[in-house]
Amino acid sequence: MTDTTRPTDVTGARRAGIETTGIEIIAESERTARPVDLFWPWFAANVSVFGLSYAAFILYFGISFWQGVLVAVVGIVVSFLLCGIIAIAGKRGSAPTMILSRAAFGVNGQKLPGVLSWLVSIGWETFLSILAVLATATVFDRLGWGGGTGTKIVAAAVVAALIVSASVAGYHLIMRMQAVLTWLTGAVSIVYILMTVDDVDWDAVSAIPSGSTQSVIGALVMVMTGFGLGWINIAADWSRYQRRDAANGGIVFWNTFGGALAPVLLVCFGLALAGSSAEILDGVAADPIGTLATLLPTWFLVPFLLAAVLALVSGAVLGIYSSGLTLLSLGVRIPRPAAAFIDGVILTIGTIYVVFFAENFINPFQSFLITLGVPLAGWAGIMIADIALRKRDYDDDALFDARGRYGAVDWVSVGTLVAVSLIGWGLVINTFSDDASWNNWQGYLLEPLGLGGKDGAWAFANLGVLAALVLGFAVAYLARRTTVARQEA
Template sequence: MSTTHTAEETRRLGVETTGIEIIDEAERTATPKDLFWPWFAANVSVFGISYGSYVLGFGISFWQSVVVTVVGVVLSFVLCGLIAIAGKRGSAPTMILSRAAFGVTGQKVPGVISWLVSIGWETFLAIMATLATATVFKELGWSSGTAVKIIAMVVVAALIVLASVAGYHIIMRLQSYLTWITGIATVVYIALTLGHVDWSAVSALPSGSFQSVIGALTMVMTGFGLGWINIAADWSRYQQRSASGGSIVVWNTVGGALAPTLLVIYGLLLGGSDQKLMDGIAADPIGTLATILPTWFLVPFLIAVILSLVSGAVLGIYSSGLTLLSLGVRIPRPSAALIDGIILTLGTIYVVFFAESFLGPFQSFLITLGVPLAAWAGIMIADLTVRRKDYDWGPHGADALFDARGRYGSVDWLSIATMVVASLIGWGLVINTFSDQASWNDWQGYLLGPLGLGGKDGAWAYANLGVLAALVLSFLVTLVGRRGTIARQESGAAA
């Protein structure tokens, strides 16, 4: 009785007690348009402007960059929206629903990769928020030493951890407020810096090669929608049964893609106008973006940047906690989020105060994990394309997502093999762009020579074909190879 009483009191405070279990019918009250707020808030960040310089860094023209930005951002969030349909169909976290494709036990393979990617990216966002505080304080002429970094880190970590522990309902309310705060601050930033745009310099940028365009496109897709794809269903699992799958894709895409598309295009204008600014953004995005602002707006700018980075980190830590539970860790959901929050905090402390060279190797590690994550996404999207019924269709069907003896079985060896082979091919078609700091990753790119793509120094080396190859190959294999398996699953037969 005391445990039930405690759970009820917790829910009254707005804290989500639901973990990885199927959401009850009575709690499925969300509508597709509700998806706009968390995705928009997590992506309406001034930091997105820096991607304009990253895109131009591939040596392509402004108009080529605009096409790359629009196609890359929108397409990547459409893929996110497709995964979000699984949340409505199964009312469970993304990695639990992934068991239908990989098996109840086999899901741990992509689950571990998903957990590492989520923890990694959200730690990176916390680091950026902490360092941004010191940078803006320096611009203001204030103290920017160790004490400032400690205070900033404590505030940032506390915001992320408390919100992620509170769970879905509080996060959804929080994101609706953050959308307005960060959105308004971003509009003001653009208004104050519009005078730095030099159209003659922007329009004079020379066109780049086809390979460079593909490389920039892959980077944009990976940096935006594909970076969120492993948690997309976590935010749609409270959708009503009657919700339209098409509407879920649309609102997920609009919420995620609207702000980044506009911000990256503005970043193209800023970076293309000033080579020095573009070079500075590549090394220190937050600090460089702050240098072109009037002093009076630096504090509001800092608040907006921190809130936008925290907003993205909250979504990731919440979902990484769910992924941790899907791997078999038997603790309450708030405790799982707290554990991941502690890991995030320790990682931030290490990087900010002790690491001499970390961000380069860290990003190299995350890029490497991006290839198998793309392979997983291809398998899941193909699975959803073939599947016609909800995951918990029929009597006791939902139990199968938690029972290795049920219709989804223990391990789907075709999915595991597809992910492994697609990843090996993908790694052979990407190169380590942080070789000077992470030489241990130089083994990548081993297929660029044998396939006649010019080797690691050729024109295709920086096109990052491996991410797209892993995504497309795994999709096609699953689309053809698992039709019979999915049909048996939907008939209710045990694996």
């Protein structure tokens, strides 16, 4: 049984300003994008000054400035490189990531990672919306315009409206919007660095002691999860409009370069900034962007706020657009704009709850990130193995037919995802037990494997994410070789 239809009037929808194409295969005439076009959405979504605050999270692992730089460069670049590999599937199949994943998991089996992907996307876009609202309130308070409840209500409404309207409009408007935001947010980020470079105390930065190997690995995994792995489940959504003859190497490069360039620069500078001041280091835990704004002169606060909020909105737009596509891939039969709107309502409710009622959101969010990061890494390993094994484009019809060559359920992939997730969860711990007690069950393999238990040094290395990624790839690559060859025969 097929579960969707082909697009009928994509060009007309594009002229009207609304993309109605959902999870259908993109028409051949619409595949006009070039690899270099991928730079704009990935750069714009990751140029946010929020990247500076990740430096504080890195230093909380108890590592030195130079260890932090190593972690930032390797973690960010490698994680976006993995996104670039997933993006190859978008060119091969011209469909959303979670539809293309059916080739690895089966048309019905894909619902398991599909639900996971939807939760991750909803979580990320809500998180970015929350940061935008809190940043607005902090800057308004600094300007003397009032940063209380009224400001937060207006900010939440405006931010939600911007995110939902752009997501509903779809791919073509988003691509144009991202190209503009790239220049705006990039310029403001450069000015911010120039205006705060005097706040760097190199003596204090140099005095930060080095941390253990376990701490470096833990920080590395956190960075990978927070950057590239946080986007990997939607990577093919933005490459599905690529020309069929686009070079795979070009797609990987521009995806990686666009996604990693700004975060690497911002996090490295943030390491110097946060390492200079305990006040900045601790302030980002409650309000990352608001804390960074306290270093600026009053006259620059409005441009800073505008760029910061728009950058966060940019990232949330990518998330909600893709979460809408994922919702459709799960079998929800509504138009794509309606799916984006539904996710926008969920985003708004989540933002209101956290901003007005929750006492702490950073700690529960990081716990949530690591928990979902384990199976997401396992899915990524399986998907990358599937891409590496395939030599031909996807069978368009079979992606929507459980009786086709990809079948209803690929039990090897599904079983592998479940197994590596269970292994991965056993190798991570909930470091925020007071704020996320629902996650205290993790880390059950640390003692049996001789890694010191939940209180040992390896407990904070977050090995479970790397284990799920590597094991997912290795098992799928070895166990599914014959299956993929048969499918492509």
